Amino acid sequence: MPETLEAASDAELLDRTALAVRLAGSALRERFGEVARYQTREELMRALAANDDRALDILRPRLTHLRPRAGWVEDELDGGALPPGEWWVVDPAEGNINHLHALPEWAVTATLVRDNRPVLTAVHLPMTGDTYTALTGAGAHLDGRPLNVAPTTDLGLSIVATSQARPDEKDDVVRRVGSSVTAMFFDALVVRTAVPATLHLLDVAAGRIDAFWQFAGARADLLPGTLLVTEAGGRISDAEGRPWTPRSESFLAAAPGIHTQAVATLTR
Known part of the structure; x- marks a missing residue:
């Protein structure tokens, strides 16, 4: 020990x-x-x-x-x-x-x-x-x-990702996830969807993908990646661009160059 x-x-x-x-x-x-x-x-x-x-x-x-x-x-x-x-x-x-x-x-x-x-x-x-x-x-x-986040400045050239926060999610959260994926299909280059959230956040921190978002979520899903992305130079907020806390109902981690664009897509 x-x-x-x-x-x-x-x-x-x-x-x-x-x-x-x-x-x-x-x-x-x-x-x-x-x-x-x-x-x-x-x-x-x-x-x-x-x-x-x-x-x-x-x-x-x-x-x-x-x-x-x-x-x-x-x-x-x-x-x-x-x-x-x-x-x-x-x-x-x-x-x-x-x-x-x-x-x-x-x-x-x-x-x-x-x-x-x-x-x-x-x-x-x-x-x-x-x-x-x-x-x-x-x-x-x-x-x-x-690790350093990507230098990307154009959401249209970006790989982005999302994840299912938990099984049996509330209906309104499921619908919001679906509409956000549709919006990103229009605005981003490629959209990835898979679990777990942490692995996507590792990719954001390493500059392999440009943004990750999620609605709802657990502390254990998001806190490790929050620190990794922040320390790698990325931006963390909720999906509307406000400061993220464990009480927030949404989450966004992005390369600084596309953060504002990602917020605009997720709030359209």
Whole structure:
């Protein structure tokens, strides 16, 4: 077990957090392969929980030991603001449904939030071995290499993406998502739709795609990517261009050169 780092710098905490998500990712990769078969929602939920529990068995003791006074967000689908202080916001199997279907797009994430602001995050992609990290004021990195958002200035030349925030979303949110996708089909070059949100946000931070938006959403979906995109030079807001908070009903991350255009499309 790593030493407690209550007096450590955030940079030291980030190194230990990155190690924790890599260890949890290795454990989940051992479970990856065959498509999980289920006939009922209850069977699906048990399969999802088994993956979560396997990763949490590794993450929870390590992260709690690093910051014993930090709170722990139990449900990765929760949204809204957190109480004051430090909190670990963890998604033990981001894109869990993809893992169960033998699709490679899944990750393990851990973010330390301080007074509702993410201060450090680590995202590990076990199928590629990549680890993305960000620290407030110190930039965003992929395995130590700096990340920068795209220099794009024309939405019409942009690849953009969106994601389904959660199953069984409210009817009005589903309709809003549908209309936004239609609008982006008209205005952007290419529109991608897939889960999980975090992987799209990694692509925005790395300059591979130019914008990501989502309606509704959970803290664990958005906080890691929020810090990564911001530290890589991108802009974060809600879909109407207002400052984003965990209470917001929409989310937009974009290269600065197309942010205003993306807002105009999403509010048309």
